[in-house]
Amino acid sequence: MTKLLLIGLKDLKLAFRDRAALILMLLAPFLLTLGLGFVTGRFSGGSGGISEIPVVIVNLDGEQLGDALVDVFKSDDLSELVTLTEADDPEAARRLIDEDEAAAAILIPEGFTQSIMPSAEQFAGGNAADPVKIEVYANPSRPTSAGIVKAIVDEFASRVEEGRITGMTAVTQMIVTGRLAPQDAEAAGQAMGERLAESPGTGLGIALNTNTASGETNDFDVLAYMAPGMALMFLMFTTSYGGRSLLAERSQGTLPRLLVSPTSTAQVLGGKVMGIFFTGAAQLFILIGASTLFFQLKWGDPLGVIALVLAAVFAATGWGMLITAIARTPAQVGNLGSAIMLIFGIMGGSFIQLEALPEVVQWFSKITPNAWGLDGFTTLALGNSLAHLGRPLLALTIMGAVLFTIAVIVFNRKGIMQK
Amino acid sequence: MKKIFAIAWKDAIIRFASKAELLYFVILPVVFTFLLAGGTPSGDEDNRIRLLVADQARTELSVQIIAQLSESTAVRPEALPLAEAGSQFDERRASVLLVIPADFSLQSLQDGAASLDLRMQPNDLNGPVAQRAVQTAIRRVSSAVNAANTAVTEAEAARPFASDAERQAYFDQSLGLAARLQAESPERVTAVQGSTPDQVEYDPAANSSAGQLITWVFIPLFAISALFAYERNEGTLRRLLTTPTRKSTYLLGVIGGQVAVAVVQMLILVGFGIAVMKLNWGRDPAALAVILVASALAAGAIGTTMGTFIKTEGQASGLSIMAGMVMALMGGCWYPLELFPQAVQTAVKVLPTTWAMQGMLDLALRGGGLTDVLPEAGVLLGFAAVFFTVGVWRFRYE
Numbered sequence: 132m133t134k135l136l137l138i139g140l141k142d143l144k145l146a147f148r149d150r151a152a153l154i155l156m157l158l159a160p161f162l163l164t165l166g167l168g169f170v171t172g173r174f175s176g177g178s179g180g181i182s183e184i185p186v187v188i189v190n191l192d193g194e195q196l197g198d199a200l201v202d203v204f205k206s207d208d209l210s211e212l213v214t215l216t217e218a219d220d221p222e223a224a225r226r227l228i229d230e231d232e233a234a235a236a237i238l239i240p241e242g243f244t245q246s247i248m249p250s251a252e253q254f255a256g257g258n259a260a261d262p263v264k265i266e267v268y269a270n271p272s273r274p275t276s277a278g279i280v281k282a283i284v285d286e287f288a289s290r291v292e293e294g295r296i297t298g299m300t301a302v303t304q305m306i307v308t309g310r311l312a313p314q315d316a317e318a319a320g321q322a323m324g325e326r327l328a329e330s331p332g333t334g335l336g337i338a339l340n341t342n343t344a345s346g347e348t349n350d351f352d353v354l355a356y357m358a359p360g361m362a363l364m365f366l367m368f369t370t371s372y373g374g375r376s377l378l379a380e381r382s383q384g385t386l387p388r389l390l391v392s393p394t395s396t397a398q399v400l401g402g403k404v405m406g407i408f409f410t411g412a413a414q415l416f417i418l419i420g421a422s423t424l425f426f427q428l429k430w431g432d433p434l435g436v437i438a439l440v441l442a443a444v445f446a447a448t449g450w451g452m453l454i455t456a457i458a459r460t461p462a463q464v465g466n467l468g469s470a471i472m473l474i475f476g477i478m479g480g481s482f483i484q485l486e487a488l489p490e491v492v493q494w495f496s497k498i499t500p501n502a503w504g505l506d507g508f509t510t511l512a513l514g515n516s517l518a519h520l521g522r523p524l525l526a527l528t529i530m531g532a533v534l535f536t537i538a539v540i541v542f543n544r545k546g547i548m549q550k
Numbered sequence: 551m552k553k554i555f556a557i558a559w560k561d562a563i564i565r566f567a568s569k570a571e572l573l574y575f576v577i578l579p580v581v582f583t584f585l586l587a588g589g590t591p592s593g594d595e596d597n598r599i600r601l602l603v604a605d606q607a608r609t610e611l612s613v614q615i616i617a618q619l620s621e622s623t624a625v626r627p628e629a630l631p632l633a634e635a636g637s638q639f640d641e642r643r644a645s646v647l648l649v650i651p652a653d654f655s656l657q658s659l660q661d662g663a664a665s666l667d668l669r670m671q672p673n674d675l676n677g678p679v680a681q682r683a684v685q686t687a688i689r690r691v692s693s694a695v696n697a698a699n700t701a702v703t704e705a706e707a708a709r710p711f712a713s714d715a716e717r718q719a720y721f722d723q724s725l726g727l728a729a730r731l732q733a734e735s736p737e738r739v740t741a742v743q744g745s746t747p748d749q750v751e752y753d754p755a756a757n758s759s760a761g762q763l764i765t766w767v768f769i770p771l772f773a774i775s776a777l778f779a780y781e782r783n784e785g786t787l788r789r790l791l792t793t794p795t796r797k798s799t800y801l802l803g804v805i806g807g808q809v810a811v812a813v814v815q816m817l818i819l820v821g822f823g824i825a826v827m828k829l830n831w832g833r834d835p836a837a838l839a840v841i842l843v844a845s846a847l848a849a850g851a852i853g854t855t856m857g858t859f860i861k862t863e864g865q866a867s868g869l870s871i872m873a874g875m876v877m878a879l880m881g882g883c884w885y886p887l888e889l890f891p892q893a894v895q896t897a898v899k900v901l902p903t904t905w906a907m908q909g910m911l912d913l914a915l916r917g918g919g920l921t922d923v924l925p926e927a928g929v930l931l932g933f934a935a936v937f938f939t940v941g942v943w944r945f946r947y948e
Contacts, residue, residue, distance in 0.1 A: 151864030159872040166879045172891040183892040214892075228744045231916070234888065247738075262736035271744050272915045273888040281741050282682070288738035289686070293693045296735065300728040301701040304720065310708040323704065336692035336699070338665035341681060466570035469871075473578060477585050482884060486600075486645065486676075492585060509642070513671075 138402025194244035234276035359508035360481035370451030371468020373407030431511030449534025456541035558807025579766035618687035645676035697728035760910035761883030769874030774853030776866035854941035
């Protein structure tokens with residue numbers, strides 16, 4: 132056991148003395164996490180979503196409903212989401228979109244209010260006024276922002292339409308049942324509209340009770356997902372780097388020297404595996420510590436985090452050993468290891484959430500330590516404890532054991548560990 | 551000129567000495583482009599958020615709610631028994647679960663007791679989007695009932711009903727009228743896509759194709775620094791000292807060769823985009839050529855400057871990957887720039903990846919032509935000029 136530890140600690144020291152390796156082991160995941168924090172607004176007090184969407188609004192209606200829509204976009208509720216510019220000329224507004232200066236232009240045409248407010252003729256069963264449509268002129272290269280603007284305008288239009296239907300129904304029914312004279316309909320409708328506007332009631336007739344899985348509010352911290360994703364992706368680099376050292380020692384002649392010493396093959400291999408394991412665990416603990424310290428990221432139950440890190444490193448070490456067993460030269464391990472790091476990164480959800488990937492990829496992601504590790508870290512970030520990590524811990528342990536067994540078989544067949 | 555070609559050819563041979571280079575040259579870029587485009591599907595695929603619905607009521611009203619949700623552009627309802635839906639939700643295989651309780655009916659709505667339960671995963675952006683979609687569906691379904699209730703209240707204020715039966719009949723008639731008005735309700739909002747010259751339709755796969763192209767071309771061009779480190783450590787750079795070769799000739803040979811290889815790589819990826827992903831890359835080949843070459847020159851010049859600071863091949867390789875990934879992320883190659891805070895959108899204009907991505911999207915999404923990409927190409931050539939000058943100034947054979 133002492134020999135195992137000595138070999139393992141020697142490899143750990145070598146890894147942390149190699150500046151080139153440190154770039155990808157620590158610096159790259161840290162900087163990418165930092166970059167993700169910036170681009171998602173995590174460090175600027177944002178909630179991790181879109182903000183300050185540039186919107187141009189042209190109100191040619193100038194009456195009650197046109198003004199109301201402008202007020203919606205000026206409201207405090209949307210002050211962080213939208214940066215509003217009012218304009219007079221629809222063509223100038225469209226030009227701003229075509230020149231990519233704004234995400235969307237809202238054009239409220241003249242007569243919009245008049246086309247919605249029911250007239251006496253309509254109450255009497257006459258033809259409805261031709262609908263006058265609000266135009267949302269969307270920037271094709273900012274589809275998400277434009278989509279949000281369209282959704283806000285849709286919701287406004289939907290509320291306006293609800294009010295119209297409510298007024299039309301109430302007034303028409305009163306006329307039909309003789310409670311209201313047709314000539315008084317328009318005035319009664321307007322009075323009702325004002326009354327409803329002053330006391331809109333509960334809004335929805337159906338209550339929507341919302342709660343998250345853990346019973347808390349749905350606060351979104353993008354780093355709670357991205358930081359473990361990046362750490363796990365570069366863990367794969369570390370484990371293949373460790374495997375590369377085995378072949379490098381062989382080609383440099385230090386491995387045969389070890390094997391002629393009173394040290395068994397199993398001890399040497401075990402020591403190398405332990406070195407990879409120590410390095411990977413140290414890498415993850417440093418990254419977790421740094422993100423906790425610098426980004427105030429909450430990783431959750433410490434015991435759960437430790438167990439998950441050890442299990443994830445064990446599984447990744449299995450992959451590192453298998454890559455080493457398959458490859459012929461240290462350079463091949465490096466190339467294959469980096470490629471697998473990137474493929475597992477994307478398949479395992481380090482770049483985008485697994486749910487957004489095709490189903491077949493989601494299925495294949497189960498062979499990656501990244502997917503199971505991320506599953507576990509997300510579980511912990513949601514406030515769960517070690518007791519809830521059964522599935523990811525079991526999956527990672529089985530993965531590591533199976534891969535390690537296969538690697539040993541391939542090592543023996545290829546005679547890599549022969550004296 | 552011969553020297554430049556000779557140096558370029560020698561570097562190409564060194565780079566492709568290992569077959570593994572093909573992994574990074576074409577296989578990984580294609581895999582990433584394909585998978586990331588799969589993450590933002592286009593065409594006939596249904597990319598709405600999956601909303602699990604456990605309908606325990608199975609009443610006319612619950613069916614109406616599900617029907618409204620089916621018409622949503624944001625969510626895709628999937629009806630499941632409560633146990634199975636709950637199990638999927640607990641295993642985080644779905645972002646949102648809507649439970650319609652057994653007592654959910656028109657009567658409970660009239661009594662003001664109707665409610666739905668929406669369960670959302672914490673830390674999941676899909677939750678609030680789905681919540682909005684469910685509220686919209688509720689609003690549409692309940693608005694007719696609300697209108698009928700208001701009609702009853704207004705009528706009663708004008709003249710009380712003689713009996714409960716009369717009130718109920720009035721409510722039913724009002725509900726019918728409100729439902730008819732709702733069905734006849736015209737569209738009040740129209741969405742028009744920005745007028746691009748030939749009305750190119752937005753295709754999210756174009757984002758993925760352009761972003762991955764830049765990522766996978768910039769990283770090996772930054773790795774020109776590794777070529778310098780390799781030659782310096784092998785002593786072959788010193789040998790050049792004994793030949794009548796100027797620094798600029800050597801650097802032009804290295805950069806020219808790697809840029810030529812990068813252009814071939816880009817053309818393969820563009821071809822993949824056109825043939826497999828049906829992207830509109832080929833509508834203005836001259837503009838495409840200008841932006842591709844300008845991007846490659848900028849990245850190559852940055853790699854040259856990096857090579858004058860870095861000592862070992864290992865460091866150069868690691869730094870190239872790191873710089874390439876960070877610049878790609880910050881330049882909007884992985885996630886659309888529009889999602890970034892405004893201040894960050896402005897700050898990242900110091901990166902060549904931002905300008906390269908902007909130029910690519912001008913072509914792919916905005917239907918731009920040669921004149922539209924000239925500003926971006928100009929900035930990229932500016933990057934190339936500055937970094938090439940710094941590279942020549944700092945370059946040492948030893």
